[in-house]
Amino acid sequence: MYIPKLTSVDDFDKQARTIKDHPLGILFNHSIPRTGLASYFSGNRNNSRSTDSEMCATHVPFFLERSQDGNCRLVAHLAGKNQQIMMLKDNPSCMVVFQGPNSYVTPAWYPEKEETHKFVPTWDYSCVHVYGKAKIIEDKEWLLRMLNNLTDQEENKRPEGDKFGSKWKVEQTNQKYLDFLIKGIVGLEIEISHIQSKFKLHQDQTPKNVNGILNGYEKEMGNDKAKQMCKMLRENYPREL
Known part of the structure; x- marks a missing residue:
């Protein structure tokens, strides 16, 4: 990624917070190129000399798991019929992309626009790219632990209070029905090798223009997304506003 x-x-705390707050990642990997007889017997009979790699992407909610040894893993589950499972077994190298808050920025928000007219539309955003090796897991106890962790993480984001109802637990599911569902999924564990993250938030602009952008978010949007964008912009701007 260009950064x-x-x-x-x-x-890492910022990266982890982005993953926790926006856990729906996109899992990318590609199959290993097959040539000659390997290509033929894998089904590519029309072009036995093909060297192309098939790309695959799956949207998956992830849980960032921290082990006692200090290492971190991404865990999730996939539908048992997902063709990416075989691709991951064949080539476990993968990348998961997490998209944080993002928004269009109009040139109308820059106070200095009237002085130079050298401003064009742009986009504020944050993203985290996680790289690692994937492992497919079919152990029921592992799957239950992963489902509990992911469910508890998301249920804890719900508001408190009688009018909202209690936090839901996996154990509330009918056991036979839960067993039936678990048979249809496999676990996914990604041992993280490295992480890249980019928070493009007008760090190169003057405080005057950044305050104009903050004002634009607050006045024109004025919703939860605007609050997220303002908070993120203030946290990552390198100068005093």
Whole structure:
């Protein structure tokens, strides 16, 4: 990923928070190119000399698991019929992309626009790319632990109070029905090798323009997304506003 120095984020806590707050990642990997007889017997009979690699992507909610040894893993589950399972067994190298808050930015928000007219539309965003090796797991106890962790993480984001109802637990599911569902999924564990993250939030602009953008978010949007964008922009701007 292209990451200018000003937009690079190496703070693991920020990366982990993005994953926790926006757990629906996109899992990417590709199959190993097959040629000759290997290509023929894998089904590519029309072009036995093919060297193309098939790309695959699956949207998956993930849970970031921290082990006692300090290592981190991404865990999730896939439908048992997902063709990406075989691709991951064949080539476990993969990448997961997490998209944080993002928004269009109009040139109308820049106060200095009237002075130079050298501003064009852009996009504020944050993203985290996680790289690692995938392992497919079919152990029922592992799957139950993963489902509990992911469910508890998301249920804890729900508001408190009698009018919202109690937090739901996996154990509330009918056991036979739960057993039936678990038979249709496999676990996914990704041992993380490295993480890249980019928070593109006008770090290169003057405080005057950044305050104009904050004002635009607050006045024109004025919703939860605007609050997220303002918070993220203030946290990552390198100068005093």
